[in-house]
Amino acid sequence: MRRIGVLAGLVSTMLVGGLIACSSNQSPQGNRIVVFAAASLKPAFTEIGEQFKTDNPGIAVEFSFAGSSDLATQLTQGATADVFASADTTQMSTVAKAGLLDTNPTNFASNTLIIVTSVGNPKHIGSFADLTNPGLSVVICQQKVPCGSATRRIEDSTGVRLNPVSEELSVTDVLNKVTTGQADAGLVYVTDALNAGTRVTPIRFPEAAGAVNVYPIAVLKKAAHPALAEKFVAMVTSEAGQKILDRSGFGKP
């Protein structure tokens, strides 16, 4: 019995030890840079990361894609990373105000809103104002998340007040409600609409130009490899990087 007890003690020690080992693996070390990037950047940055690895053999790039506000919270709560790329200037300035930036943020892309409808646009939506048509179920982002604040800015500039059936907590939730047919139409970013491919029908509208989200990128003070981090930022702003971003639907900053 005693031996089993000792064994159990050993196993639990190993488990706890394993956990600690795992967590220490998370911090940047060796020839690896960690990039915190807004979720919408996933396809473009994954491609840029591959390019970066070919250009810099032996260097690994590790991404953490999440909502910009989540990433900003993680950073201000002590997470370590080399680069932060945000989907709006608000979250970047939160990180800047906490004194966590090593370089001044550079704007490297922009994103605008677009209407997405069920495939084939069965409800014949042609303009932003059409979203108020009776009998139409429209979903948008809640005002407190970036895509929602952009929506609100368009409502303010056009004077058109939407009556959404739901104010989602993230742009992917809006997209999901449209792709599953729960809602007739939604407002998402151009890049999201591109990602959804043929599962939605995108409809551009001119008023979107009044609410452009600018994406800033910066090297963080706690970067383990500041030189490599700056190289990554340079790559994102380079012509090659811009081309990849353009293909993903991003606009010029």
Place this chain on the structure above:
Amino acid sequence: MHRPADLPRWVYLPAVAGTIFVVLPLVAIAIKVDWLNFWSLVTSPDSRTALLLSLKTASASTALCVVLGVPMALVLARSRLQAVRLLRPLILLPLVLPPVVGGIALLYAFGRLGLIGQYLEVAGISVAFSTTAVVLAQTFVSLPFLVISLEGAARTAGSDYEVVAATLGARPSGVWWRVTLPLLFPGMVAGAVLAFARSMGEFGATLTFAGSRQGVTRTLPLEIYLQRVNDPDAAVALSILLVAVAALVVLGLGARRLAGTEAR
């Protein structure tokens, strides 16, 4: 007094570690609360609307759980049919299913284009983005909790009294209302309490299936998730409120009732 057999001493080490692991985050969030402004944070119109909606929907889904779950639990506990035994793991599946997956599954069943949803839509019944959708999501995730706890109670209680009642000439319905249910009342309360607590905390399935609209589908957990971006103080205060509601429910009724049914 009978003294229980001594546990080996090393058992206390992981037990204490586990306890600290569970309690520490709750202590951490309690420390983080801006207690001076707590009242104004939790009574803001947004918070009140969300709390009220959560209480309403959780009550409705608990009622639904009782109506559907009590017969389910008894059938599972008493039926000797092979089919019932095979169905059991399926019925309890939502227990281990990630709530988001539950939400997606509900979407494909009751959504506007869903398996049943498309016919409901034709009949003029639309659950999409309604409070009904929230109740459905909560019931889906909470039902197995009630079923599993009541089934256990029913198995432990056995069916001796029912058999006696039947031999004395009581009809099955009479036995059900006058013997089975009164006997299992503590187990029912425990199950209902668990279902209520689970419904109050439901997030993933609600978000995926019902959406988020103030006063209609945005329950307290969704409100917390939203507030955490711009107003972390309010999010923390609301979290504590949810913890308090859950603790009240579990401590006040659940734990004692659960212990009671276990002991029988």
